Amino acid sequence: MKQTIRFEGVSKQYANGHQGLVEVNLEIRRGEFVFLVGPSGAGKSTLVRLLYGEERLNAGEIYVDQFRLRVLTHRQMPRLRRQLGIVFQDGKLLPSRTVYQNVAFAMEVVGASSRDIKKRVPHVLELVGLSRRRDNFPHQLSGGEQQRVGIARALVNRPSYIVADEPTGNLDPETGQDIMKLFVEINRIGATIIMATHAKDLVDRFQKRVVAIEAGRIVRDQLRGAYGYEA
Amino acid sequence: MKQTIRFEGVSKQYANGHQGLVEVNLEIRRGEFVFLVGPSGAGKSTLVRLLYGEERLNAGEIYVDQFRLRVLTHRQMPRLRRQLGIVFQDGKLLPSRTVYQNVAFAMEVVGASSRDIKKRVPHVLELVGLSRRRDNFPHQLSGGEQQRVGIARALVNRPSYIVADEPTGNLDPETGQDIMKLFVEINRIGATIIMATHAKDLVDRFQKRVVAIEAGRIVRDQLRGAYGYEA
């Protein structure tokens, strides 16, 4: 089974006619770490949402491992999504569940045993620095804490892909760096990481592959790149 | 009428016992520009939410112009809030209204004439670079675009205070700077600006008053300061 993500001539036009992505070609191989950068409204989240099937593509094809997204049935969708650990740009926490339950839920979904859940969830919460908030509800958390719950949820099932959409937008630089280091560590032990971000300092410092999008097109794809050309 | 914001020994304890703010004393005078910085979960949003009355304080008193927040009645609350243009950390857009309607709504609330609304709303949308998105609904916008709608809504009534909680978290550095420049311009013509932020580069570059919070306490208050001590 090929462990790759491949975009082949992918275009996405939204219902209102807006062209979210135009003819995108992109290959991400197993174990890579990719920054997705670009101005606000460029199409980074569109690309990510196509990947996990929240939006359907209009043209081209996206391959994720054995899945072909254009022809993916409704029934297969959950199986695709379980390959991906997704950090959503807008958090998408369940408001009526505590921090612990929000993270545990992602494990219940894949049918994990309650022993595994009891062991793994506290560990992940520890990693993102939320152990002391485990019984709080999302509305009782600060913006950055909510964001970290989203990150913990994405990590908890040890997915082979982490797809993070602006995971550090509400974090102070130091916490942001801690999260980055966590991602780098997870990447090191095998996971592929795709991270859409505006955090220039992180991108510049960590020197990973940078894919820049503008107005729905890939305008740059650079190994060991920086946020802007100037860098 | 004194145009000041004053915190006098303000403490906030949340229902679950967590101490959000501890004995905060702070005075912000008319026309100031204040950055509120601090690690994730420090209490920046708590301070902001106390200011516009989403949370009630437990001890001390907050003065905003002629209002005393501890004794403010339910009926007076709208009048306080109309003095403040608030950018919420989580956006708080109305999901069933378009960009234009979301911004116009803030003017309808204060009873603006429809002529004023028709003139002012497009102008503000222009300022934040969203003219082309005016008829989109929030879910049809990118994260950064949503954030800018929130900013437009806060500005539209020309309030004497702008209280912005992490307004650039989802914006690329360039757009973030444009928004900062907008705030600086508005500050120049008279508005007081309080901005909670993690954007180290912005804080360092614009050299405004910096109030740093940690674990609910003010740990630094520096005119022409930088994000961290080192700077």
Add this chain to the structure above:
Amino acid sequence: MKLSGGLYVLRETGRSLWRNAWMSVASISTVAISLLVLASFLVISINLNHVTAVLQSEVEVRVFMKSGTSRAAEMQLMDTARHWPDVRRVTFFTKRQAARALQSEFPAQQGLFALVQHSNPLFDGYDVFATTPQKIPQLAARFRAQAIVHNVIYQGQVVHRLVRLSKIMQWTGWIIESLLSVATLFIIMNTIRLAVFARRREIHVMKLVGATDWFIRWPFVLEGLVLGLIGAALSLTVVANGYRWIVNEASVAVPFWPMAPFQQVVSQTALFIMVGGVLIGALASAVAVHRFLRV
């Protein structure tokens, strides 16, 4: 509230109904259905009252004259009695008519027939119909006190039962109607509360950007009112057409059954349902929104 405010409320209401179209349909259909049930039983209840009224009016007191009383005296008493307070109608019968009536009740009794034909042992008399069955005993007594009256009979047991029964039916009607009204009230309240609940965040945000309570409330109240109005109108349409059909069918199938007239039924029902629907809708919205305004 200024004119522009009024316009705002109207526009908001329209937009909101449209935006939440799916929810509006769910709410309106619930309102319509529960009002439909209420209206149907109002119609039934009006008809029950109508039937009992008709039934009651059929109970008669039979007054027999002494034999040998002159026809003139009989007529005079009848004319007087017509104006007694509790008398609705008096009809005179001769003893021959009484005999014929008896015969037709026992058509097989040949002996009886011959007997009655030959020398009629019966009397002249009146059938007296009272305004209400309760008055029958008094009325009977009053006739009995007249000199020319030989005897007065009425089916005491039947009258007694009928009075009781019709009271029970009326009461049952009203009780059911009241309970149904309360049920409808609850259902509509709950429905609107759930609809408003789905929009609690919206209300929260409005408050945070400085909206006053009434500024938020008005469109919701008007929306509830419109929901109630549409629901009421729908249910009325169904009930009115349904009742028209039933009245027509009944006039053929069970001509002896007295149906309450269409006009009266529909106008009474319309008044109740429309006013009820509109008031409940508006009130329910106002109450439901209230919970979420405390910010």
Add this chain to the structure above:
Amino acid sequence: MKLSGGLYVLRETGRSLWRNAWMSVASISTVAISLLVLASFLVISINLNHVTAVLQSEVEVRVFMKSGTSRAAEMQLMDTARHWPDVRRVTFFTKRQAARALQSEFPAQQGLFALVQHSNPLFDGYDVFATTPQKIPQLAARFRAQAIVHNVIYQGQVVHRLVRLSKIMQWTGWIIESLLSVATLFIIMNTIRLAVFARRREIHVMKLVGATDWFIRWPFVLEGLVLGLIGAALSLTVVANGYRWIVNEASVAVPFWPMAPFQQVVSQTALFIMVGGVLIGALASAVAVHRFLRV
């Protein structure tokens, strides 16, 4: 689904009912109230059937014997007739008994009294009760064909009306009951749809983190089932206690009115309401969730 899955569903259902307590109360009370209305009319409808059945059984055919027929022949026919298919009961009366009955029906007719006392022109005969009024005409014809029978009378008009009326009442009962069932169905569906609608974002998020449709659906279905169950139980409690009270009161106030027995009424209603509530609740949830699973 494994055991752990089942536990998950149970726990989720409980938590969800509790978390959305306010919404659960609104939904349950709506379900309870609409089922209460439904149950009440089921009780009324069962009673209507009971009353018509009783009324119908009171209609009789009078068979008169030729005068001079021997008592033995009369008795023999009666014994045979008892076993005819449509005969429920036969009672014999002598002509003296017939005369006494006539007298008591016309107590005031002194002349008639004297006549009947003196030389009874009436006949011996039977009162025959049919199993159903529809059979009366056939039954009458069959008696009429017997040699010793002089004459058969029955109140044709009354029978005709009664049959028609009872049919109409039964039909009306069933129609109302069906309409009410549909109305209840709609109201419960709408209520649960609104409740689920308020949680649409939650469902959306579940799908996005990889939950299968059934994983999301089960707790909702069970929740709907529990809502239906609680609602049905509440409404049944009210109806059962209410009916017990009514039966007791009626036995004093209107002893002649035949009430359907408590046991029978409550067991029938319980079956209908419980099964209905549970099924509707579960189904409504499943349907309501469906809309939001297409992600």
